[in-house]
Amino acid sequence: MRPLLSVQGVAKRYGAHIGCADVSFDLYPGEVMGIVGESGSGKSTLLNCMAGHLAPDAGQVVFDTRAEGPKDTVTMSEPERRMLSRTDWAFVHQHARDGLRMGVSAGGNVGERLMAVGARHYGEIRGKATDWLERVEIDAARIDDRPTTFSGGMQQRLQIARNLVTGPRLVFMDEPTGGLDVSVQARLLDLLRGLVRDMGLSAIIVTHDLAVVRLLADRLMVMKSGRVVEAGLTDQVLDDPQHAYSQLLVSSVLQV
Amino acid sequence: MTDQAYNFAYLDEQTKRMIRRAILKGLAIPGYQVPFASREMPMPYGWGTGGVQVSAAVLTPDDTLKVIDQGADDTTNAVSIRTFFERTAGVKTTTRTTDASVIQTRHRIPEEPLTDNQILVYQVPIPEPLRFLEPRESETRKMHSLEEYGLMHVKLYEDISRHGHIATSYAYPVKIEGRYVMDPSPIPKFDNPKLGDMAAIQLFGAGREQRIYALPPYTQVVSLDFEDHPFEASKADHPCGLCDATDSYLDEVIIDDTGGRMFVCSDTDYCAARQAAGFKGKDAA
Numbered sequence: 001m002r003p004l005l006s007v008q009g010v011a012k013r014y015g016a017h018i019g020c021a022d023v024s025f026d027l028y029p030g031e032v033m034g035i036v037g038e039s040g041s042g043k044s045t046l047l048n049c050m051a052g053h054l055a056p057d058a059g060q061v062v063f064d065t066r067a068e069g070p071k072d073t074v075t076m077s078e079p080e081r082r083m084l085s086r087t088d089w090a091f092v093h094q095h096a097r098d099g100l101r102m103g104v105s106a107g108g109n110v111g112e113r114l115m116a117v118g119a120r121h122y123g124e125i126r127g128k129a130t131d132w133l134e135r136v137e138i139d140a141a142r143i144d145d146r147p148t149t150f151s152g153g154m155q156q157r158l159q160i161a162r163n164l165v166t167g168p169r170l171v172f173m174d175e176p177t178g179g180l181d182v183s184v185q186a187r188l189l190d191l192l193r194g195l196v197r198d199m200g201l202s203a204i205i206v207t208h209d210l211a212v213v214r215l216l217a218d219r220l221m222v223m224k225s226g227r228v229v230e231a232g233l234t235d236q237v238l239d240d241p242q243h244a245y246s247q248l249l250v251s252s253v254l255q256v
Numbered sequence: 257m258t259d260q261a262y263n264f265a266y267l268d269e270q271t272k273r274m275i276r277r278a279i280l281k282g283l284a285i286p287g288y289q290v291p292f293a294s295r296e297m298p299m300p301y302g303w304g305t306g307g308v309q310v311s312a313a314v315l316t317p318d319d320t321l322k323v324i325d326q327g328a329d330d331t332t333n334a335v336s337i338r339t340f341f342e343r344t345a346g347v348k349t350t351t352r353t354t355d356a357s358v359i360q361t362r363h364r365i366p367e368e369p370l371t372d373n374q375i376l377v378y379q380v381p382i383p384e385p386l387r388f389l390e391p392r393e394s395e396t397r398k399m400h401s402l403e404e405y406g407l408m409h410v411k412l413y414e415d416i417s418r419h420g421h422i423a424t425s426y427a428y429p430v431k432i433e434g435r436y437v438m439d440p441s442p443i444p445k446f447d448n449p450k451l452g453d454m455a456a457i458q459l460f461g462a463g464r465e466q467r468i469y470a471l472p473p474y475t476q477v478v479s480l481d482f483e484d485h486p487f488e489a490s491k492a493d494h495p496c497g498l499c500d501a502t503d504s505y506l507d508e509v510i511i512d513d514t515g516g517r518m519f520v521c522s523d524t525d526y527c528a529a530r531q532a533a534g535f536k537g538k539d540a541a
């Protein structure tokens with residue numbers, strides 16, 4: 001099987017400071033990769049390099065495109081990369097307001113990606129938006145309400161619906177449960193797990209929270225000071241960490 | 257200061273050349289917003305300084321100028337711009353659409369079809385059709401260059417979801433030659449079909465926002481819509497009370513203290529010409 005995403009030697013500096021360095025891994029279709037590490041370890045930098053929001057200083061991010069097979073998204077043209085982000089890729093931000101249009105109704109938020117790729121039938125767009133609101137457990141009666149009237153958990157679920165409506169193959173998530181109450185987190189995680197399984201999604205999920213990766217991720221990368229210090233199957237890394245830093249990370253969580 | 261102290265049409269030749277270059281670029285790339293260095297004009301921005309600068313750049317001593325504001329030649333705004341060019345350019349002015357070679361307009365297209373001997377200059381308050389949903393200029397510029405126009409339909413979607421139909425009735429967005437999405441300035445959508453395939457040159461000037469854009473003659477202009485909510489060029493469903501026209505855009509005016517109303521052509525020249533030709537509406541004296 002061919003990897004859906006193949007990351008080779010990705011590095012990003014902020015001046016003399018290392019954001020991330022020398023990161024390589026393959027993600028296979030249907031796989032969920034977790035990225036954990038303390039604050040400032042380079043998780044978001046790496047995610048943004050992979051998702052095309054940041055230009056890496058070195059390395060390749062090869063995505064298996066539908067039309068032309070594996071292509072380096074770092075060197076492809078900007079229009080092509082932006083098209084990928086509207087179709088085959090999705091990006092779920094930690095703060096829903098970074099990923100939603102707060103002045104647009106829930107239905108308009110979900111419909112935007114459909115319209116961006118040429119949907120021109122109002123009834124069909126609305127039908128799909130209704131369907132997706134229900135899939136993320138938002139009452140369809142709220143379709144014409146703005147996200148400003150939604151709770152934090154609902155906003156996050158709306159952001160997920162808005163991203164998944166075009167049937168992407170790869171979802172990038174940066175702390176999708178961060179800042180939510182514990183009970184709200186649990187419900188969101190449940191929902192995400194169901195969607196990943198039902199849609200056969202591949203995903204890369206950045207988090208502080210080891211419970212999140214335990215539940216969602218097949219594999220895990222542990223980052224420290226911009227580098228991957230340990231990688232492996234999630235259960236293996238969490239239950240039997242090899243690197244001293246991973247051991248610290250796991251034990252500090254267990255103590256909480 | 258005497259009027260001779262001004263250069264022809266107020267602006268210096270250097271400035272006019274700069275504006276003409278922007279106009280030519282706009283004509284070469286229909287619907288594309290060309291930045292230009294807008295000058296201070298002796299009138300406030302809301303008075304159409306963008307249109308005035310474009311008119312100043314295209315006027316020649318042989319031209320005949322007409323100025324309309326919402327279809328009327330006699331509003332304060334229209335009169336003062338007309339007077340401005342009478343004084344600074346000494347050009348002939350007229351209220352007759354057919355006699356004018358340059359027409360500066362705010363918020364209307366004349367009813368009388370324009371010809372290839374005419375230039376229509378629009379005053380534009382906000383040139384960027386994507387602005388209301390995407391305030392970042394860097395982002396809207398990128399959206400235009402990459403033809404990412406999904407957001408325009410989000411606006412129309414919001415309209416339908418809120419009102420049951422596309423309620424946008426002014427500044428209705430259009431796509432030019434299958435490429436750029438353009439704000440036609442706040443003309444009623446009734447006027448949208450006249451934008452396309454027009455024989456006259458159409459120039460759009462936004463003073464405060466420092467943008468010029470243009471439509472060369474016979475350009476394809478399509479009003480955006482949905483398959484199941486097609487564009488409609490609507491108007492009040494009445495004949496004109498003065499000239500009985502059924503094909504012109506109407507204003508509703510209050511005519512007495514008891515709340516009496518009537519519908520009359522917003523294009524005053526069109527209405528007057530029809531009345532002079534003997535057409536008579538039900539409210540005509």
Ligand SMILES: Nc1ncnc2c1ncn2[C@@H]1O[C@H](COP(=O)(O)OP(=O)(O)OP(=O)(O)O)[C@@H](O)[C@H]1O
Nearest residue numbers: 014017018019037038039040041042043044045046
């Ligand atoms: N725009 C920037 N300019 C300069 N340095 C930056 C910038 N963004 C991140 N950094 C630095 O790069 C390193 C990695 O930051 P990054 O945001 O990727 O970490 P993170 O693992 O996502 O942290 P957190 O868990 O707090 O979100 C940090 O040292 C950070 O200070």
Ligand SMILES: [Mg+2]
Nearest residue numbers: 043044045174
């Ligand atoms: Mg981060």
Ligand SMILES: [Zn+2]
Nearest residue numbers: 496499521527
């Ligand atoms: Zn009339």
